[in-house]
Amino acid sequence: MKTIFFLLLFSIALVPAFGQTNRIIRVDDSTTHEPVIGATIRTLPTVKPVIGAVTDVHGIATISGLPATITELTVSAVGYETKSFPVQSGTDTLVVHLKAAEESIDEVTVTATRTNSRIDDLPIKVEVLGQEDMDEESAVVPGNISSILGDISIIHTQRTSAVNGNQAIRMQGLDPKYTQILRDGLPLYEGFSGNLGVLQIPPLDLKQIEVIKGSVSTLYGGGAIGGLINIVSKAPTSEKPEFTALLNRSNLKETNLNTYYSQRYGAGKTGLTLFTGYTNQQAVDVTGDGFTDSPEIKQFNFHPRFFWNPSEHTKVDVGYAFTTEHRAGGYLPALEGTQPNAYQNTTDLQRHTVDFNASQHTSAHNSLTVKGALSTFHRQNTDYQKLSDGRQSSIYLEANDLIQLGKHQLIGGANLTVEAFRKNPDSTKLVDYTYSTLGGFMQDDWQLSEKVALQAGLRFDHHNTFGNFLLPRLSVKLKPSEPWTIRLSVGTGYKTPNLFINQTPGAPNVSLIFPRLLPIDVANVKAERSVGTNIDAAYSKTFESGFSIQVDQAFYYTYVNSPVVSSFSSLSSTLGAYTQLTNAPYNLFSLGTDTYVRLEYKAYELYFGYNHTLARRDGPTDNTYLPLAPQDKFSTTLAWENEHFRFGIESSYVGSQYLYNNQKVANYWFFAGAAEYHYSDHWRLVLNGENLFNVRQANYETVVTGSVTQPSFRPVWAPLEGRIVNLALKYTL
Incomplete structure (x- = not known):
């Protein structure tokens, strides 16, 4: 009888042991469906002993030895609301969707890389x-x-x-x-x-x-x-309405009125953001030479975006952006109507853009995305009393597939870009053109180990006018120890000739105004090709005292073959020689170093940056520095904040800047300061001053020469408008 009793007790004791299981749990963001890394999954506080695990880089955790009697777990992560969820039987992988907390978090997700990675x-x-x-x-x-x-x-x-x-x-x-x-x-x-x-x-x-x-x-x-540079719009984050209104006025007679509204509806399945902004800036002659240093600007922006999440795995957003602007500069009496024959530069433009982005998570490890935009842009410009009038229609379409396979994030896709320019009757020699580029790309983000990650990419583009381009790229990330990160990237690129993107003249006195531009001779001008490398070493650490330090040291080198530059043509007009695009008889290279330091302690924050760049032409007879490219730039910011006030000062130094033919210009310092008072969470009053010591190019040389009807302008290498002071009132609901 005793034997049977002890066997029974032994069997009962073994039931929990044999009932233990290993559960695989995947945690992702409820909005983006991207994996949440470092989330803690554990049994309820009432269960002893506590059993738990932490999600890896793919948002996946495995809990070993979980008793069969456990029917509920909790998951928590920085920046997300803690959530309890049932442990369902018969499920190999449990998927938990975390909702972001309303408070913003320091962890930043980058969208430009397509993988939405941290x-x-x-x-x-x-x-x-x-x-x-x-x-x-x-x-x-x-x-x-x-x-x-x-x-x-x-x-x-x-x-x-x-x-x-x-x-x-x-x-x-x-x-x-x-x-x-x-x-x-x-x-x-x-x-x-x-x-x-x-x-x-x-x-x-x-x-x-x-x-x-x-x-x-x-x-x-x-x-x-x-x-x-990727400019990312806001998205609605809460079912509570968010509304912000801002009114601003500056000493340069600029007035801004901006409003923003966002909200999610229907348990977060739909959402809306709406921005409207109006700028009214009057023309101002700061130097007293009669010509505007700050132009007249009347601009209106309207930007609604609609969001729809029909399910946890499907996300769609559609946006519309409208911009209309009138901009005028030149001889101030001409703008005021008292001397209409004097020089004016006036522009009227309208931009309409419709864009969309739709994504479908077909599984926990696969996401399909289709996005695109249709844009029209119309501009009329009068310069030297000659009209240029044109319209551009642009199309961008893309489809890509993001797949997570173990330690790999693979993305592949194709995109189409169309740029169609149509000239309206005007006084220029511009002609209609249509450029289209069809491209395919593949990229693999491979996490070899906790210390080593690779990113390899390959792209092939076909341009309907300038041919085919194959672009390989490779990046490596090393994590030798917790505070240190080292990155190395090598990539190739190309740039097709375009009349409207050469903002810097290729030689002294070459004009880029539309009435002087000649159409591109596509038979004799070829695309530029480049290769570049970047090395970056970063150190980041936060100490128990609350003091944090971030140091980043970067080195870079870029080489561009046969750059397309603007040069004088043999043809001439009443304004002088026409401008044509040609391949330069030299190459370009840029070699430099960039230092970044950020310190934070309690209410204080200090930023320091220094950039040194040697950008030069590389040819048999021309080795001059690139014009208007400072070799030394220093920037620093110091800020302090408490419950109601925030103060900040900034300074920057621009040095070793050259114009054409190695003509060096003066170095200068730039100082700015801002003071903010915020009352509760609703009202903010900001006083800001830019260029406090009134540095202007006119202090060193005459910017405008010639007559008031046919003036000539020197290259701009320093501020023109001098000191700017503005006062802004911001209300947030």
Whole structure:
């Protein structure tokens, strides 16, 4: 009898042991369906002992030895709401969808890479200006994003016109045409539509700006030779309505009124964001020479986006963007109507864009995406009393498939880009053209181990006018220890000739105004090709005291063969010689280093950046420096914040800048400061000052020469408008 009793007790004791199972659980974001890395899965607090596991880079965790009596688990992750879920029997893999917490998190997801990966997991170096930066900038400089981009040491904002205020971006010392700009991952600013006002996007409508340095050819084409900038719009995050209104006024007679609204409806299945913005800036002559240093601008933006999630696995959003702008510069009495025959430069433009993005998660490891945009752009420009009038229609379509296979994230797809320019009757020699590029791409993100990751990409493009291009690229990420990350990238690129993207003249006195442009001789002008490499070493650590440090040291080298430049033609007009595009008898190279340091302690934040670039022509007879490419740029920001106040000061130094034929210009410092008072969570009052010491190019040389009817303008290498002070009032519901 005793034997039977002990056998019974032994059997009862074995039941839990034999009833234990291994459960595989996948955790993803309920909105993006991307894996949540580092999520903690565990038994309920009432269960002893606690059993749990942490998700890996694919959002997957395996819990071993889970008793069969356990019917419920909890999952938690930084930036997400903690969730309990049932342990279903007979299911090999449990999938749990986490909802993001309403509070913003420091962890940043990058969209430009197509994989929606965390910034720390990427084999390529990406710098992100996040939601907090956009919120601050929306009150500091409400009308555009050029100011916040210029705060990054590797980016130099170049003004391309002395009178109309247009600006362009230089990265790694290269001309602006080698920087590709995207809006929500879509290349909307190419050719005729990208020449004016691209940076006039109000930051109130933005979630973040992603900056990728160097060649990024695989996914978007060969145009991103110096770097890529992706401007990401906001998406609705809560069923509670969000509303923000901002009113701003500056001493340069600029007024901005911007509003933003977002909300999710129907348990999060639908959503809406709506931005409207109006800018009214009067023309101002700061130097007293009679010509505008700050142009007249009247601009209106309207940008609604609709979101629909019919299921947990399907996501669709559709947007419409409308911009209309009138911009005028030149001799101020002519704009005021008292001297109508004097020089004026006036532009009227309208831009309409419809874009869409649809994704379907066919399984836990596969996602299909189709996206695209249709855009029309119409511009009329009068310069030197001559009219140019044209319209561009653009199409971008893409389909891609993202597959997760073990330690691999594979993405493959194809895209089509069409750029059709049609000339209206005017005084130019421009002709109609249609460019189309059909491309296919493949990319593999391979996590070899916890310390090594590879990203290999290959792209093939066929251009209907300039031929075929094969673009390989390779990136490596090394994690030798927890604070350190090392990245190395090598990539190729190309740039097809285009009349409307050469914002920097190829030689002194060569004009890029439309009345002087000649059509491209496609039989004798070929596309540029490039190869570049980037090396980046980063150290990041947070100490128990709350002090955190981030140091990033980068090196880069880019070589461009047979660059397309603007040069004088043998033909001439009443304005002088016409301008034609040709392949230069030299190549280009850019070699540099970029240093980034960020320190944070309690309420204090300090940023320091230094960029040194040697950008030069490389030819048998021409080895001059690239014009308007500073060799030294230093930037620093110090900020302090408490419950109601925030103060910040910025300074930057621009040095060793050359014009044509190695003509060096003066070095200069630029200082800015801002003070913010916020009352509760609703009201913010911001006083901001840019260029506090009133640095102007006119302090060093005369910018405008000649008569008031046929003036000549020197290349712009320093600020023209001097000190800018603005006061902004921001209300958030």
